[in-house]
Amino acid sequence: xxxxxxxxxxxxxxxxxxxxxxxxxxxxxxxxxxxxxxxxxxxxxxxxxxxxxxxxxxxxxxxxxxxxxxxxxxxxxxxxxxxxxxxxxxxxxxxxxxxxxxxxxxxxxxxxxxxxxxxxxxxxxxxxxxxxxxxxxxxxxxxxxxxxxxxxxxxxxxxxxxxxxxxxxxxxxxxxxxxxxxxxxxxxxxxxxxxxxxxxxxxxxxxxxxxxxxxxxxxxxxxxxxxxx
Numbered sequence: 001x002x003x004x005x006x007x008x009x010x011x012x013x014x015x016x017x018x019x020x021x022x023x024x025x026x027x028x029x030x031x032x033x034x035x036x037x038x039x040x041x042x043x044x045x046x047x048x049x050x051x052x053x054x055x056x057x058x059x060x061x062x063x064x065x066x067x068x069x070x071x072x073x074x075x076x077x078x079x080x081x082x083x084x085x086x087x088x089x090x091x092x093x094x095x096x097x098x099x100x101x102x103x104x105x106x107x108x109x110x111x112x113x114x115x116x117x118x119x120x121x122x123x124x125x126x127x128x129x130x131x132x133x134x135x136x137x138x139x140x141x142x143x144x145x146x147x148x149x150x151x152x153x154x155x156x157x158x159x160x161x162x163x164x165x166x167x168x169x170x171x172x173x174x175x176x177x178x179x180x181x182x183x184x185x186x187x188x189x190x191x192x193x194x195x196x197x198x199x200x201x202x203x204x205x206x207x208x209x210x211x212x213x214x215x216x217x218x219x220x221x222x223x224x225x226x227x228x229x
Contacts, residue, residue: 014045014053016067017044019064021039022039022060023064023116026061026116030122031120031127031130032123058129058130058133061133065116065120068112092149092157093152093207093212096145096148096201096212099145100201103141103174104181104194106190114178114182118182120137142164142171149166158207159205159206169204170201180193181193
């Protein structure tokens, strides 16, 4: 994320400054390279205050991921009037499309969130103490997607699929293609990733291939002045 986008604001609490600094340092140096003393210094607080707010390193990492997720979501969630303009306001397909787009590294905050996820993957692969955090984050992620799918099943907009199993499929697609987007793979631009995810989920949910409105979102983003989406 560009430094200006995460530059601490005067009104931020000490706790938020700690999370902000943790976000920055973990993304730049990795989990192992971000020490409590360094985080405290970057946040302008004492190490004792960091330990007061976050009892353990694992708690700090978990809450840092939550903070990054919420920050990215605040940038990416579309206004309600955009949904109405696109003719999909209130539909389960639009809600699911929004969830999936919020899961991809489309914006700078989104890319920073993905950098933290990548650090968690690597860290948890090496350090068993980090695996419960990864499992907790994936459980939250799975529930978020499954809820959007279940809403469409309940209203009859989607086929009567198993929402949890379909969420697992969506997560596999998002993780695989999202990593290529994070690495800026020229053979997988954002619009192609959207199309691939939309095609597979449309077949699974038994809806028309164009029913998940990703393309409209891309056109909207381009109209906002060059933001990477």
